[in-house]
Amino acid sequence: MYAKNAWKKYEGNAKVVFDFCEGYKDYISVGKTERLCVEEAKRLAEAKGFKPLESFKTLKAGDKVYAINKGKNIACFVIGKKLVEEGLRVLGAHIDSPRLDIKQNPLYESNGFALLDTHYYGGVKKYQWVTIPLAMHGVVFLKDGTNIEVHVGENDDDPVLGIGDLLIHLAADQLQKTGAKVIEGEDLDVTVGNMPLKDSEKDKVKANILAILKEKYGFEEEDFLSAELEMVPAGKARDYGLDRSMIAGYGHDDRVCAYTSLMAVLDTPIVEYTSCAILVDKEEIGSVGATGAQSKFFENVIAELISKQGEYSDLKLRHAFENTMMLSSDVSAGFDPLYPGANDAKNAAYLGNGICFNKFTGRGGKGGANDAMPEYFAKIRNILDNANIHFQTSELGRVDQGGGGTIAYILGNYNMNVIDAGIAVLNMHAPMEIVSKVDVYETYKAYIEFITKL
Numbered sequence: 493m494y495a496k497n498a499w500k501k502y503e504g505n506a507k508v509v510f511d512f513c514e515g516y517k518d519y520i521s522v523g524k525t526e527r528l529c530v531e532e533a534k535r536l537a538e539a540k541g542f543k544p545l546e547s548f549k550t551l552k553a554g555d556k557v558y559a560i561n562k563g564k565n566i567a568c569f570v571i572g573k574k575l576v577e578e579g580l581r582v583l584g585a586h587i588d589s590p591r592l593d594i595k596q597n598p599l600y601e602s603n604g605f606a607l608l609d610t611h612y613y614g615g616v617k618k619y620q621w622v623t624i625p626l627a628m629h630g631v632v633f634l635k636d637g638t639n640i641e642v643h644v645g646e647n648d649d650d651p652v653l654g655i656g657d658l659l660i661h662l663a664a665d666q667l668q669k670t671g672a673k674v675i676e677g678e679d680l681d682v683t684v685g686n687m688p689l690k691d692s693e694k695d696k697v698k699a700n701i702l703a704i705l706k707e708k709y710g711f712e713e714e715d716f717l718s719a720e721l722e723m724v725p726a727g728k729a730r731d732y733g734l735d736r737s738m739i740a741g742y743g744h745d746d747r748v749c750a751y752t753s754l755m756a757v758l759d760t761p762i763v764e765y766t767s768c769a770i771l772v773d774k775e776e777i778g779s780v781g782a783t784g785a786q787s788k789f790f791e792n793v794i795a796e797l798i799s800k801q802g803e804y805s806d807l808k809l810r811h812a813f814e815n816t817m818m819l820s821s822d823v824s825a826g827f828d829p830l831y832p833g834a835n836d837a838k839n840a841a842y843l844g845n846g847i848c849f850n851k852f853t854g855r856g857g858k859g860g861a862n863d864a865m866p867e868y869f870a871k872i873r874n875i876l877d878n879a880n881i882h883f884q885t886s887e888l889g890r891v892d893q894g895g896g897g898t899i900a901y902i903l904g905n906y907n908m909n910v911i912d913a914g915i916a917v918l919n920m921h922a923p924m925e926i927v928s929k930v931d932v933y934e935t936y937k938a939y940i941e942f943i944t945k946l
């Protein structure tokens with residue numbers, strides 16, 4: 493069903509939508525970092541009988557397998573009736589979200605306060621990140637290899653952290669600045685203390701914070717060098733709207749597509765083609781490095797699958813990719829009634845109209861886009877219409893207004909068919925993003941159709 497509101501289909505039966513979304517709310521409330529998203533995905537997969545790839549000597553139809561890369565990617569597979577070299581059905585989403593990362597030499601004292609310096613990650617409107625409660629999540633690796641996990645700000649009795657802004661009474665100069673400059677990157681420093689340590693000589697407030705870090709967590713100032721600490725909005729995802737039709741939360745981009753992709757694969761036992769949900773890191777900064785979509789991790793895992801189904805060859809691997817069909821499961825920009833001018837209304841994504849396909853994203857004449865094949869999208873339209881799934885298509889805003897990235901073209905480079913398909917989000921990249929519950933459920937259903945029928 494193209495471009496029609498999906499709630500109508502669930503009249504009298506909305507409970508199935510609301511119940512599914514409770515699982516998703518739990519997922520993003522726990523998954524505040526890419527590492528936590530992987531851990532939670534692993535837990536969900538194991539609960540459904542998935543086992544680590546290395547525990548299989550050979551693979552047969554119906555086997556449920558997962559592989560984890562450096563704690564930041566996970567790929568879950570249900571082995572199909574056909575051999576892997578005949579192609580897979582892949583749902584790929586990213587689990588990194590915009591945030592503020594603690595710098596490697598972050599801690600300083602100024603005018604009686606201890607602060608931590610940050611460097612923002614991904615595209616953020618910096619002014620949105622001040623005067624809100626922030627939590628800190630991450631890891632600190634000691635020289636001996638010990639991993640210390642840090643989680644502060646989520647429990648009711650935890651303190652929260654935050655970033656200050658100038659009081660309105662004295663902001664005459666600040667308010668003359670443009671939105672991009674009103675809060676500057678180097679001013680996104682997190683306040684962590686204001687109480688001096690007795691008997692310390694200088695920087696007494698900083699000394700007190702260091703004493704707390706040592707006592708509570710067991711690390712020292714120099715250990716920030718090998719830490720990965722992320723400042724994110726504190727608190728759980730919540731229902732949004734008096735009708736509870738939406739979810740307000742941090743990190744919908746793109747954990748909402750990660751969760752729906754993951755659950756589609758976990759909930760679908762045996763299929764014709766091997767199904768896969770892969771969750772990747774680093775999309776927000778270009779999909780680079782060992783844990784981004786450009787990593788060889790995925791290729792290596794597919795090679796392992798082939799080798800566990802018989803004789804491995806490079807040609808089989810190439811065939812596997814070429815025969816694969818993929819959805820780049822990523823969010824789209826929802827049409828905002830307060831800012832209608834940012835979109836071409838007839839090529840925009842509306843909350844409530846179901847899964848959204850972007851034939852292309854990119855910016856300025858489709859730059860950087862994966863421009864999907866129309867033959868491919870025709871097949872997808874057919875299976876969705878046959879299953880009465882609500883779907884819509886959109887562009888990422890008006891021509892020349894801006895744009896966005898994707899992992900689609902990276903997998904497209906393997907000569908597989910890929911199209912961007914996911915959930916419309918309001919306030920994208922803000923500390924509080926919004927999605928429609930019916931879109932979350934309809935997208936999950938669409939992903940199941942994709943892996944079972946295409």
Ligand code: MN
Nearest residue numbers: 745746822823
């Ligand atoms: Mn995204």
Ligand code: MN
Nearest residue numbers: 745746776921
């Ligand atoms: Mn994004």
